[in-house]
Amino acid sequence: MKVGVLGGGQLGRMLALAGIPMGFGFRFLDPDGAAPAGHVGELHVGSYEDRAALSNFATGLDVATFEFENVPAKSVLALGGYVLVYPGLVALDQLQDRLSEKTLIRSLGIPTAEFVPLNSAGDLRSLTGLVGLPAVVKTRRFGYDGKDQWVVRSEEECEAIARHLPASPDTLILEGFVDFEREVSLIAARGRRGEMAFYPLAENLHLGGILRRSIAPAPGATAALQQTAERYARQIAEELEYVGVLAVELFERAGELLVNEVAPRVHNSGHWTIEGAETSQFENHLRAISGLPLGSTAARGVSAMWNVLGSPPAAESILEIPGAHLHLYGKAPRAGRKIGHVTVVSTDGSDLAERIERIAAAAPQT
Amino acid sequence: MKVGVLGGGQLGRMLALAGIPMGFGFRFLDPDGAAPAGHVGELHVGSYEDRAALSNFATGLDVATFEFENVPAKSVLALGGYVLVYPGLVALDQLQDRLSEKTLIRSLGIPTAEFVPLNSAGDLRSLTGLVGLPAVVKTRRFGYDGKDQWVVRSEEECEAIARHLPASPDTLILEGFVDFEREVSLIAARGRRGEMAFYPLAENLHLGGILRRSIAPAPGATAALQQTAERYARQIAEELEYVGVLAVELFERAGELLVNEVAPRVHNSGHWTIEGAETSQFENHLRAISGLPLGSTAARGVSAMWNVLGSPPAAESILEIPGAHLHLYGKAPRAGRKIGHVTVVSTDGSDLAERIERIAAAAPQT
Numbered sequence: 108m109k110v111g112v113l114g115g116g117q118l119g120r121m122l123a124l125a126g127i128p129m130g131f132g133f134r135f136l137d138p139d140g141a142a143p144a145g146h147v148g149e150l151h152v153g154s155y156e157d158r159a160a161l162s163n164f165a166t167g168l169d170v171a172t173f174e175f176e177n178v179p180a181k182s183v184l185a186l187g188g189y190v191l192v193y194p195g196l197v198a199l200d201q202l203q204d205r206l207s208e209k210t211l212i213r214s215l216g217i218p219t220a221e222f223v224p225l226n227s228a229g230d231l232r233s234l235t236g237l238v239g240l241p242a243v244v245k246t247r248r249f250g251y252d253g254k255d256q257w258v259v260r261s262e263e264e265c266e267a268i269a270r271h272l273p274a275s276p277d278t279l280i281l282e283g284f285v286d287f288e289r290e291v292s293l294i295a296a297r298g299r300r301g302e303m304a305f306y307p308l309a310e311n312l313h314l315g316g317i318l319r320r321s322i323a324p325a326p327g328a329t330a331a332l333q334q335t336a337e338r339y340a341r342q343i344a345e346e347l348e349y350v351g352v353l354a355v356e357l358f359e360r361a362g363e364l365l366v367n368e369v370a371p372r373v374h375n376s377g378h379w380t381i382e383g384a385e386t387s388q389f390e391n392h393l394r395a396i397s398g399l400p401l402g403s404t405a406a407r408g409v410s411a412m413w414n415v416l417g418s419p420p421a422a423e424s425i426l427e428i429p430g431a432h433l434h435l436y437g438k439a440p441r442a443g444r445k446i447g448h449v450t451v452v453s454t455d456g457s458d459l460a461e462r463i464e465r466i467a468a469a470a471p472q473t
Numbered sequence: 474m475k476v477g478v479l480g481g482g483q484l485g486r487m488l489a490l491a492g493i494p495m496g497f498g499f500r501f502l503d504p505d506g507a508a509p510a511g512h513v514g515e516l517h518v519g520s521y522e523d524r525a526a527l528s529n530f531a532t533g534l535d536v537a538t539f540e541f542e543n544v545p546a547k548s549v550l551a552l553g554g555y556v557l558v559y560p561g562l563v564a565l566d567q568l569q570d571r572l573s574e575k576t577l578i579r580s581l582g583i584p585t586a587e588f589v590p591l592n593s594a595g596d597l598r599s600l601t602g603l604v605g606l607p608a609v610v611k612t613r614r615f616g617y618d619g620k621d622q623w624v625v626r627s628e629e630e631c632e633a634i635a636r637h638l639p640a641s642p643d644t645l646i647l648e649g650f651v652d653f654e655r656e657v658s659l660i661a662a663r664g665r666r667g668e669m670a671f672y673p674l675a676e677n678l679h680l681g682g683i684l685r686r687s688i689a690p691a692p693g694a695t696a697a698l699q700q701t702a703e704r705y706a707r708q709i710a711e712e713l714e715y716v717g718v719l720a721v722e723l724f725e726r727a728g729e730l731l732v733n734e735v736a737p738r739v740h741n742s743g744h745w746t747i748e749g750a751e752t753s754q755f756e757n758h759l760r761a762i763s764g765l766p767l768g769s770t771a772a773r774g775v776s777a778m779w780n781v782l783g784s785p786p787a788a789e790s791i792l793e794i795p796g797a798h799l800h801l802y803g804k805a806p807r808a809g810r811k812i813g814h815v816t817v818v819s820t821d822g823s824d825l826a827e828r829i830e831r832i833a834a835a836a837p838q839t
Contacts (some may be wrong), residue, residue: 108788124494127513128487128747129788130801130813147493147513378625381494385748385796385818400793407773422474422495430751437708447496452751 108397109134109167111190113182114174115142115150115265117436118373119252121381122174123147130446131397135220137165143437155182165189170396172351173356176203177311179222193350193396194371201347202371205247205280215342218365220358221283231281232265244272247280252315258284269324287358290326291332294377295340296352296391298403300320303344303399304391305337309412310375311356317443319472320463321376321412323383335364343369352377352392372395375414375445382432382450383410409456411463415447416472424469425449430460442473474763475500477537477556479548481508481516483802484540486559486737487747489513494782497763502530509803521548531555535561538717542569542737543615545720559665559716559762560737568737569711571613581708586724587649594638598631604649606804610638613646618741620682624650642645651731653724655689657698661706661742662718662757669710670757670767671703672750675778677722677744683809685838686829687742687778689749692822701730709735718743718758732835741811748798749776762766775822777829781813782838790835791798791815794828808839 108131115137123133123144133148140152153160155178163172164186171192173183180200186192188211201207205222221238224247225231231463234244240262251313251363257268272279290313294306307324340355343366354374358365377388386394386402418440425433428451435447449466453459474497478485481503488512489499499514506518519526521544530552531537537558539549546566552558555556567573571588578585588606590595590613601608606628612621623634625647638645656679660672673690706721709732720740724731743754752760752768760767784806791799794817801813815832 121494124490128490128798128800130803132512132797146498189503381749386798390798394792399788402792402798404797419496422765425761426768429769432494432752432756432768433496434494437496 108392109130109169110397111136111157111164111168111171111186112144112148112174113178113186115139115144115173116174116253117143117438118174119144120147120436121378121389121434122172122373122393125381125387126393129390129393131393134164134168136160136370141439143173146437155179158185162189171286172392172396173199174372182221185430194353195350197349197354198347198349198371202369203248205245205250205368207281208359208369209282211346212343212366212369214466215339215346217339217342218363220285220365223281224277225279226276227279228269228274228279231259231269231272232262234281235259235262235265238281238469241284243282243284244268245280245282247278251274256316256326277401285358285360287365289325289359290367291336291357291359291364292321292374292376293336293340294352294353294380294388295337295355296388296395296404297344297349298395298401299350299398302343302401303341304404305333305340306380306388306404307335307406308333309379311376314472317392317416318375320414321379322459323379323410323412324406325462328449332359332362332364339366351395352388360395375448376412378434379412379450380404383407383452408452409452410450410452410458411459411466412450413451413463413466413470414445414472415449415470416445417442419447420470425466428465428469429458431461431466474531475535476759476763477502477534478514478554479537479539479544480541481505481510481542483804485510485511486513486802487714487744487755487800488538488540488739488759488797491747491753492759494776495715495756495759497759500530500534502526507805512803521545524551527551528555538758538762538805539565541658542637542736560719561716564713564715564719564737569614569736571611571616574735575646575648577712578709578732578735581712582774583705583708583727586651586731586733588649590643591647592610592642594635594640594645597625597635597638598628600647601625601631604647606827609648609650610634611640611646611648612639613644622682631684634720638709651724651726653693653726655691655699655722655734656721657694657702657725657730658687658740658742659706659721659723660718660740660754661703661710661721662754662761663710663715664767665716665764667711668767669707670755670770670811671699671706672743672770673744674702675745677742680838683782683811684741684780686744688825689745689776689778690772698718698725698728699729699774704733705730717761718754719795732768741814742778743818744814745776747800749773749818761830773818774818775825776816776818777825777832779815779817779829779832779836780811780838781815781836783808784810785813786836791832794831794835795824796828797832
């Protein structure tokens, strides 16, 4: 089985590390010749928009996928002329635009934040009335890790913020701010025959728009909460005829769940599954897109995942922590950059907080 | 951390798959340009005896190791002039010759089979008196998977067998046959500062000299049995100032353990640790040789490992079995050749026998 991946970042790299043991081979297309996945597969350096590069990339592949949702839909359309691509174009197209994503979620009757397209910066003040204050202006496309977001706290702020917004029309969305108690995410997998598997909910902590740590299963999450999240994920996946792993980010508020974002790919909040679940999200994505049976999503104990930002910690300081596993992506250090993560698995979770503290001290997120 | 591995077989490949997530890079030296580890690291194709190839191989490495005990001691000696090599030359030299291996074991007061060097085929009949009948003639070096072994059941057979033995002197050993109840193995790791970690004993089944399946922890193994095995492994490792993972194969007979073989490397009977233990034998070997703290060797549930011999099974037939993970090494199919393995992890072991049956049916060992 030869798998092609658009994008050669850490997600592509971890896909390959999950697939090589099963005898899969990997090829990546990435404009960056230093892409982290280049160590574990064939790296084609080229533009996603270059038709000849795509054709060459596709030659001999059994199936293709992508590791980031900002891959141009046109590239996936073109690639689909040469090889099966999962998740498909419909899912990518709907989910890479926050407006169509939110519209889809609402159309399925799934709770989400209030939202309205912001077609002109000048409409900001009048539209806050529709979604309430505080509100958040986001770019409809290409946002990640909290970039390109502006929080509007009062009507008085509207004019000042409007001056900082991009001028081009149809690029923004205004969302009501959800005063959530915590963020959780559900990683789901859907196979080619429509069968689905769901991991336990993870509890996520973001700071400055960047995921800092996840704990899974999410402490205190009830069976009812898990079932609700699974129902939403199933509705979305079935509507999109989705194949592969998909991540649903949710807000929990007063025992209710609101879907915030849906990512058509393996996800940072699912990295704990490498050591913490019977089958990792990466292996299940590969099983799904290649038409193989999905593996068990059961958790092994309780896991915490801690992102390594900026520069790598001393390996010794991490590996001396019981149950800790270090992942480094082979990326150059840079302030705030995700260059790795640490997973720690605890049998019953009782010693997890103390272990996270030790990891946090060894790998400060600066 | 750049690690060099003499040998690019499946063991080297699995070392790399354990080390790449930690940010380690790998280089392999192997005479075979199609060596399975070539997919996961830089492959130098060359002879182990070629000094220039060894020097070139060693350039820029932080540490080196080997994945098979039949690597020429001279190569490790030469390599040691350029880079740290673990396990060291003393361990390799003692353990790659069955006579010095058994002599070491006996000198430590550890039970083992009766043995005597067989310096001339003509001495066979007289020497069987020393070790008893049945007895086994083995080559002192380069035997693996039960190759180059001859069982002597009666004095009458001696002459016929003697005619089939290699003529060169000092190449054979005669051992008493141990009428064991079962075979078990202990995988141990010893770090650079002498710290040790031990996996639970695995129960192994060999047929025709080839390992067929392992179960770990070994069913019914008492704490006393585990402690005895650990004591033997510690004695051997300390005597050899060993660094890395070492595998001790033992016979269990009437509640007692006899050491049969010691392999200075990661071992087939430890493959279950990839999914079945908190830290795999491959990760612990890398931690040990690079001076990092050893990881937990605790088992997750009960695991079975089934070797895939000959040709690969249909992936679907394996992956539909709950808890099963497929490993294929990227080797060309050939009757009897180890080309992969399947691990199945069970929470409490109650469903393990049934799952092994299903794996055996899907991947018959022909």
